[in-house]
Amino acid sequence: MKKLFVIKIGGNVIDNEAALDVFLQKFARIDAPKLLVHGGGKIATRLGDKLGIESKYVDGRRITDDATIDLVTMVYGGLINKKIVAVLQSLGCNALGITGADGNLVPAEKRPVKTIDYGWVGDVKAGEMNGQTWSQLLEAGFVPVLAPLTHDGAGHILNTNADTMASSVAVCLGQQYDVRLIYCFEKKGILADIEKEDSAITHLNKENYTSLKAAGKLFAGILPKIDNAFAAIDAGVQEVLIGHADDLLQNTGATTTGTLITH
Amino acid sequence: MKKLFVIKIGGNVIDNEAALDVFLQKFARIDAPKLLVHGGGKIATRLGDKLGIESKYVDGRRITDDATIDLVTMVYGGLINKKIVAVLQSLGCNALGITGADGNLVPAEKRPVKTIDYGWVGDVKAGEMNGQTWSQLLEAGFVPVLAPLTHDGAGHILNTNADTMASSVAVCLGQQYDVRLIYCFEKKGILADIEKEDSAITHLNKENYTSLKAAGKLFAGILPKIDNAFAAIDAGVQEVLIGHADDLLQNTGATTTGTLITH
Numbered sequence: 001m002k003k004l005f006v007i008k009i010g011g012n013v014i015d016n017e018a019a020l021d022v023f024l025q026k027f028a029r030i031d032a033p034k035l036l037v038h039g040g041g042k043i044a045t046r047l048g049d050k051l052g053i054e055s056k057y058v059d060g061r062r063i064t065d066d067a068t069i070d071l072v073t074m075v076y077g078g079l080i081n082k083k084i085v086a087v088l089q090s091l092g093c094n095a096l097g098i099t100g101a102d103g104n105l106v107p108a109e110k111r112p113v114k115t116i117d118y119g120w121v122g123d124v125k126a127g128e129m130n131g132q133t134w135s136q137l138l139e140a141g142f143v144p145v146l147a148p149l150t151h152d153g154a155g156h157i158l159n160t161n162a163d164t165m166a167s168s169v170a171v172c173l174g175q176q177y178d179v180r181l182i183y184c185f186e187k188k189g190i191l192a193d194i195e196k197e198d199s200a201i202t203h204l205n206k207e208n209y210t211s212l213k214a215a216g217k218l219f220a221g222i223l224p225k226i227d228n229a230f231a232a233i234d235a236g237v238q239e240v241l242i243g244h245a246d247d248l249l250q251n252t253g254a255t256t257t258g259t260l261i262t263h
Numbered sequence: 264m265k266k267l268f269v270i271k272i273g274g275n276v277i278d279n280e281a282a283l284d285v286f287l288q289k290f291a292r293i294d295a296p297k298l299l300v301h302g303g304g305k306i307a308t309r310l311g312d313k314l315g316i317e318s319k320y321v322d323g324r325r326i327t328d329d330a331t332i333d334l335v336t337m338v339y340g341g342l343i344n345k346k347i348v349a350v351l352q353s354l355g356c357n358a359l360g361i362t363g364a365d366g367n368l369v370p371a372e373k374r375p376v377k378t379i380d381y382g383w384v385g386d387v388k389a390g391e392m393n394g395q396t397w398s399q400l401l402e403a404g405f406v407p408v409l410a411p412l413t414h415d416g417a418g419h420i421l422n423t424n425a426d427t428m429a430s431s432v433a434v435c436l437g438q439q440y441d442v443r444l445i446y447c448f449e450k451k452g453i454l455a456d457i458e459k460e461d462s463a464i465t466h467l468n469k470e471n472y473t474s475l476k477a478a479g480k481l482f483a484g485i486l487p488k489i490d491n492a493f494a495a496i497d498a499g500v501q502e503v504l505i506g507h508a509d510d511l512l513q514n515t516g517a518t519t520t521g522t523l524i525t526h
Binding site: 047050051074075077079082083086087090098099102103104137140142151153 | 357
């Protein structure tokens with residue numbers, strides 16, 4: 001199977017224009033089928049402040065009301081997505097900026113109201129994803145750039161978690177490609193010692209993960225990320241890599257600097 | 264050759280949510296390959312007012328400065344484009360929302376500064392358009408929804424005239440499809456008598472246009488639109504139709520209510 005890189009960047013890269021430029025230069029140089037999923041960052045919050053749109057929380061959870069979904073549709077789907085596309089195009093990378101609503105590429109549903117009504121928030125319906133639609137775009141030579149938005153099938157845009165979108169796309173395309181799903185963040189990888197930046201664990205599988213976890217060696221905050229990585233692998237993704245945005249090119253190669261997670 | 268409808272709607276439809284919904288229901292029902300090009304409308308101006316972004320003019324021409332290009336990228340490429348996509352998807356129409364920057368689908372250049380610096384405004388480089396990229400999207404079953412934005416090849420988004428984008432796409436695809444380019448506006452068509460709404464001229468060709476113009480029977484304001492229509496036809500578009508947004512379905516049929524312009 002052909003190699004495919006599904007790469008996710010978060011707010012820490014997006015919020016820093018210089019860091020984003022450096023990252024995109026690296027991304028453009030990856031010589032293989034690839035796609036980029038980007039998060040939101042703080043631009044929406046700053047713009048919301050100027051417009052008097054307050055961030056609303058219920059029980060510590062952020063709520064996406066009418067004004068907020070319009071705001072993030074503008075910022076994530078418009079400003080951030082198209083800036084990334086324009087920069088990638090200038091670097092010879094044939095970026096195509098989309099959301100999960102476009103072409104129904106990431107089917108979703110409005111999160112059901114149980115104790116909290118999250119508002120216009122989407123949960124991905126991973127089972128309904130259409131791998132053929134995705135591969136048609138990739139085979140046509142496009143490099144999809146995916147903003148963290150979906151739709152509810154009833155005419156509304158939904159705010160959607162970028163990590164989940166990335167893993168859903170990786171799982172779906174794992175049936176047709178040998179997928180490495182790369183989460184870029186601000187650390188070298190999963191650190192064996194949270195105090196030491198150079199202590200990234202080079203390789204995690206279920207066996208050593210179980211023993212490291214049992215020994216209490218892992219930072220608790222990273223455990224959900226690792227569990228999600230194993231869930232993606234169980235669902236058909238070949239490899240998940242968690243590493244620093246600066247190390248993108250090493251982490252698309254054979255010798256990686258981040259934490260490579262396999263079955 | 265297969266029939267293709269390239270349809271352009273302007274601000275008068277976009278600014279009225281109810282009118283837009285009615286239009287999109289009609290658009291979704293067109294049973295042929297199709298694509299939609301939308302203009303901007305007043306939403307950007309209203310949002311700009313809230314953000315304290317002033318509309319700037321030099322010699323009566325609107326200038327797109329740094330703040331304004333970010334504003335229209337958000338509103339045209341994000342808010343309007345994705346709302347249209349979500350509504351069309353809910354109607355079973357596989358809309359894919361893009362700008363001219365995405366996939367370099369509409370190559371452009373920053374308008375050269377002669378007497379006026381228009382700022383981040385793009386002129387379409389029609390000769391560089393790639394019909395194969397467009398037809399790949401259409402053949403894959405997508406219905407492209409194009410926002411009036413392009414890029415300069417150097418990493419910047421450009422504000423671009425939606426009428427010109429529509430005619431450029433129509434010309435490019437005229438080599439592979441039998442294209443009817445439809446401009447929807449707020450009149451039934453080109454009126455023989457500007458005072459009479461029901462006086463739409465059913466058919467214009469170069470011959471009767473020349474005599475109508477010579478007789479001073481046409482409203483001067485409409486002449487550039489007609490000249491652009493003939494330019495598109497000379498460049499390879501089969502037919503151009505100018506009609507009311509409400510009459511979209513009639514105007515995609517054999518018996519049209521608007522003004523059909525042919526060679």
